Amino acid sequence: xxxxxxxxxxxxxxxxxxxxxxxxxxxxxxxxxxxxxxxxxxxxxxxxxxxxxxxxxxxxxxxxxxxxxxxxxxxxxxxxxxxxxxxxxxxxxxxxxxxxxxxxxxxxxxxxxxxxxxxxxxxxxxxxxxxxxxxxxxxxxxxxxxxxxxxxxxxxxxxxxxxxxxxxxxxxxxxxxxxxxxxxxxxxxxxxxxxxxxxxxxxxxxxxxxxxxxxxxxxxxxxxxxxxxxxxxxxxxxxxxxxxxxxxxxxxxxxxxxxxxxxxxxxxxxxxxxxxxxxxxxxxxxxxxxxxxxxxxxxxxxxxxxxxxxxxxxxxxxxxxxxxxxxxxxxxxxxxxxxxxxxxxxxxxxxxxxxxxxxxxxxxxxxxxxxxxxxxxxxxxxxxxxxxxxxxxxxxxxxxxx
Amino acid sequence: xxxxxxxxxxxxxxxxxxxxxxxxxxxxxxxxxxxxxxxxxxxxxxxxxxxxxxxxxxxxxxxxxxxxxxxxxxxxxxxxxxxxxxxxxxxxxxxxxxxxxxxxxxxxxxxxxxxxxxxxxxxxxxxxxxxxxxxxxxxxxxxxxxxxxxxxxxxxxxxxxxxxxxxxxxxxxxxxxxxxxxxxxxxxxxxxxxxxxxxxxxxxxxxxxxxxxxxxxxxxxxxxxxxxxxxxxxxxxxxxxxxxxxxxxxxxxxxxxxxxxxxxxxxxxxxxxxxxxxxxxxxxxxxxxxxxxxxxxxxxxxxxxxxxxxxxxxxxxxxxxxxxxxxxxxxxxxxxxxxxxxxxxxxxxxxxxxxxxxxxxxxxxxxxxxxxxxxxxxxxxxxxxxxxxxxxxxxxxxxxxxxxxxxxxxxxxxxxxxxxxxxxxxxxxxxxxxxxxxxxxxxxxxxxxxxxxxxxxxxxxxxxxxxxxxxxxxxxxxxxxxxxxxxxxxxxxxxxxxxxxxxxxxxxxx
Numbered sequence: 032x033x034x035x036x037x038x039x040x041x042x043x044x045x046x047x048x049x050x051x052x053x054x055x056x057x058x059x060x061x062x063x064x065x066x067x068x069x070x071x072x073x074x075x076x077x078x079x080x081x082x083x084x085x086x087x088x089x090x091x092x093x094x095x096x097x098x099x100x101x102x103x104x105x106x107x108x109x110x111x112x113x114x115x116x117x118x119x120x121x122x123x124x125x126x127x128x129x130x131x132x133x134x135x136x137x138x139x140x141x142x143x144x145x146x147x148x149x150x151x152x153x154x155x156x157x158x159x160x161x162x163x164x165x166x167x168x169x170x171x172x173x174x175x176x177x178x179x180x181x182x183x184x185x186x187x188x189x190x191x192x193x194x195x196x197x198x199x200x201x202x203x204x205x206x207x208x209x210x211x212x213x214x215x216x217x218x219x220x221x222x223x224x225x226x227x228x229x230x231x232x233x234x235x236x237x238x239x240x241x242x243x244x245x246x247x248x249x250x251x252x253x254x255x256x257x258x259x260x261x262x263x264x265x266x267x268x269x270x271x272x273x274x275x276x277x278x279x280x281x282x283x284x285x286x287x288x289x290x291x292x293x294x295x296x297x298x299x300x301x302x303x304x305x306x307x308x309x310x311x312x313x314x315x316x317x318x319x320x321x322x323x324x325x326x327x328x329x330x331x332x333x334x335x336x337x338x339x340x341x342x343x344x345x346x347x348x349x350x351x352x353x354x355x356x357x358x359x360x361x362x363x364x365x366x367x368x369x370x371x372x373x374x375x376x377x378x379x380x381x382x383x384x385x386x387x388x389x390x391x392x393x394x395x396x397x398x399x400x401x402x403x404x405x406x407x408x409x410x411x412x413x414x415x416x417x418x419x420x421x422x423x424x425x426x427x428x429x430x431x432x433x
Numbered sequence: 434x435x436x437x438x439x440x441x442x443x444x445x446x447x448x449x450x451x452x453x454x455x456x457x458x459x460x461x462x463x464x465x466x467x468x469x470x471x472x473x474x475x476x477x478x479x480x481x482x483x484x485x486x487x488x489x490x491x492x493x494x495x496x497x498x499x500x501x502x503x504x505x506x507x508x509x510x511x512x513x514x515x516x517x518x519x520x521x522x523x524x525x526x527x528x529x530x531x532x533x534x535x536x537x538x539x540x541x542x543x544x545x546x547x548x549x550x551x552x553x554x555x556x557x558x559x560x561x562x563x564x565x566x567x568x569x570x571x572x573x574x575x576x577x578x579x580x581x582x583x584x585x586x587x588x589x590x591x592x593x594x595x596x597x598x599x600x601x602x603x604x605x606x607x608x609x610x611x612x613x614x615x616x617x618x619x620x621x622x623x624x625x626x627x628x629x630x631x632x633x634x635x636x637x638x639x640x641x642x643x644x645x646x647x648x649x650x651x652x653x654x655x656x657x658x659x660x661x662x663x664x665x666x667x668x669x670x671x672x673x674x675x676x677x678x679x680x681x682x683x684x685x686x687x688x689x690x691x692x693x694x695x696x697x698x699x700x701x702x703x704x705x706x707x708x709x710x711x712x713x714x715x716x717x718x719x720x721x722x723x724x725x726x727x728x729x730x731x732x733x734x735x736x737x738x739x740x741x742x743x744x745x746x747x748x749x750x751x752x753x754x755x756x757x758x759x760x761x762x763x764x765x766x767x768x769x770x771x772x773x774x775x776x777x778x779x780x781x782x783x784x785x786x787x788x789x790x791x792x793x794x795x796x797x798x799x800x801x802x803x804x805x806x807x808x809x810x811x812x813x814x815x816x817x818x819x820x821x822x823x824x825x826x827x828x829x830x831x832x833x834x835x836x837x838x839x840x841x842x843x844x845x846x847x848x849x850x851x852x853x854x855x856x857x858x859x860x861x862x863x864x865x866x867x868x869x870x871x872x873x874x875x876x877x878x879x880x881x882x883x884x885x886x887x888x889x890x891x892x893x894x895x896x897x898x899x900x901x902x903x904x905x906x907x908x909x910x911x912x913x914x915x916x917x918x919x920x921x922x923x924x925x926x927x928x929x930x931x932x933x934x935x936x937x938x939x940x941x942x943x
Contacts, residue, residue, distance in 0.1 A: 255768040
């Protein structure tokens with residue numbers, strides 16, 4: 032029997048984690064070679080701190096999101112929960128120690144209670160999600176869509192009420208702020224959380240049940256698994272992990288502006304989970320994979336920042352979109368050996384001008400400030416892409432005939 | 434009615450294979466113009482498959498089909514419709530989110546210039562069709578808002594709107610009330626006066642004997658005989674439907690004097706929104722320790738629903754009493770039933786049993802993880818030991834506990850699920866059609882396994898869509914028809930024919 036067991040090397044090679052590490056290394060290598068400022072080469076430790084900080088901040092709520100996805104749900108609300116938690120944390124500080132808040136020296140007990148209160152508010156949001164999904168019977172997409180919209184607006188109202196009609200809560204205590212946003216502390220907390228969640232998902236009965244429920248909810252119920260309670264747990268983990276990072280974002284940005292703080296971050300969390308190997312059908316995914324997904328995503332964003340130069344944060348969304356499409360396309364391809372037909376269909380041909388124009392314009396956007404740039408370059412680049420795609424389409428037709 | 438001698442449909446040597454299952458084998462018979470020809474047979478006899486070939490749903494098959502003497506082969510339902518063949522499917526094929534009229538004309542919409550829908554014309558025509566059926570369903574009502582019986586009437590109206598010369602009706606009355614059935618008979622009469630040929634699939638004897646001129650019986654995918662109604666009796670047809678040699682059964686002595694482990698009294702399960710109103714009605718029976726109790730019944734008789742009630746898995750809470758090991762129970766979740774010592778192997782393995790993305794080990798230990806863990810932390814060693822034990826005792830063929838469950842054959846997947854149940858040490862095992870999609874060799878092994886478990890004292894309830902199987906394994910057989918127990922046979926009394934008669938008998942209530 033042991034002869035039929037796939038070897039360790041093969042299993043390593045075919046795992047999502049290993050492929051992500053390879054992909055990550057190649058992104059780092061490309062950045063080292065193409066970055067005009069050679070930041071990775073000249074200043075590796077600072078670069079590492081930036082990438083790690085970004086990945087860790089995303090990692091908190093991406094892990095929560097991954098657990099929900101593995102258990103067969105989806106959480107669209109994490110960005111709003113982050114904004115709400117920052118608001119709740121600030122509001123609790125004001126309420127618990129108003130003089131300390133004004134003078135910029137908040138008592139430790141107040142900070143502790145505010146942190147616990149904020150995490151509790153996250154747990155309450157998770158409970159609300161679980162109630163909407165299991166008792167009211169809403170699909171997870173709708174339940175968390177409601178809180179995505181609702182909690183942000185709720186937080187804006189709370190902010191107005193707590194600050195005499197200002198739209199943001201400023202972080203009061205400089206010393207506290209420095210320690211809350213310190214990359215080392217945040218990373219240690221993240222590491223503890225990640226290890227705990229990894230243990231939960233891969234070594235405990237609850238983790239096995241979460242995987243089973245995500246894979247086949249009806250069969251899980253018929254196996255005597257209390258699916259409602261598991262859903263509650265998954266959504267509470269999701270919201271509490273977002274609450275933790277909400278406190279850090281508050282400290283990091285120096286103010287809680289619930290109208291813009293962490294807006295759209297929920298999609299980054301879902302993207303990181305998917306890049307890390309979670310299936311939106313549920314049942315499939317790992318904690319290490321999700322962490323690597325965060326690291327890969329944030330490294331690619333940083334890399335484009337370095338290569339294109341300042342102002343590249345505008346393109347973050349584009350990068351996330353492209354990376355998600357590529358990652359899922361390639362991970363799907365491992366299943367079947369036969370070549371996929373991308374372009375040799377009517378829709379395929381119609382997509383070629385779309386893709387060519389998009390790449391041509393992106394070229395123009397990225398490089399328009401370079402001394403060597405002329406619009407002809409962008410047009411030529413678009414044309415080259417079109418030729419390559421047409422060639423691929425022709426090859427697909429040939430392959431079909433054969 | 435038979436005026437011409439050329440058959441309108443000639444079926445010649447039709448066969449159809451689904452993966453490993455042979456659904457039809459060399460079926461040949463003729464349908465004469467203008468006749469009402471009934472096709473009968475047990476579940477799985479191949480009736481619906483044959484009708485799907487005739488109506489163009491399946492285009493891959495063996496043999497030949499002649500329409501008015503000309504060879505034809507339909508590649509789509511549209512081609513069959515163009516040739517004048519319409520079908521009312523057994524399963525409702527309606528788009529629930531669309532209106533009645535939109536469903537009737539789906540794919541054949543009445544259009545104005547530029548392809549704009551002529552809603553008014555379709556609504557008017559739909560109203561006419563429904564009036565023919567003496568139904569007052571509004572053409573603009575959404576199908577989802579209709580009762581199942583009305584949905585079936587819409588399906589019938591849709592088939593009539595094709596103005597087909599040949600109409601196939603695949604169990605058209607399964608969801609209709611008696612008065613609706615009477616109206617359907619009226620429509621059938623009118624259609625026949627117009628000269629429409631009707632192929633009528635049913636296993637309700639009274640219907641067939643009322644309507645049909647000739648009856649063709651299929652069994653195990655093979656043609657048995659075509660008889661004139663005048664020459665047949667319900668008894669003779671039932672015999673033709675099941676008339677095969679029963680394999681001699683090897684078996685243990687059934688222990689008579691053992692204690693009752695499970696008992697139901699007046700168990701009923703409501704069926705909201707259905708004309709019948711119940712899925713199960715007044716089901717009372719006892720199950721003894723070490724006994725194998727079989728439940729027979731046609732599709733929709735309530736076998737699965739009954740097992741779901743016993744396992745706390747029904748969508749509606751059942752009424753009546755359930756007594757397990759002498760204790761009154763009311764299960765609201767399978768976890769409670771499992772705690773009381775009941776385990777269930779579900780009918781639809783893929784949808785309700787398997788965790789496709791998991792390994793053999795993970796699938797097998799899922800229900801008994803508390804025995805493979807300490808304080809909620811899994812012990813891989815204990816999991817492997819438990820899995821190995823089941824692999825050995827059930828003779829599961831796999832490349833080991835870490836193989837993916839989907840790499841196993843259907844029979845071995847089923848054994849893993851039975852292993853999953855056995856690890857919970859049940860005293861009562863519910864098996865819902867356990868041999869479905871399992872090859873013959875594995876079936877025999879599963880029978881043997883059931884015998885072995887019963888000898889060890891496990892009480893087993895088994896259902897099956899195959900009668901010979903039930904006769905082979907059961908100590909006692911209860912027959913369900915439309916949610917009511919219509920027969921009880923000991924092993925000695927039970928014959929396929931008697932069971933079939935009980936399963937097709939209409940239950941009557943005062």
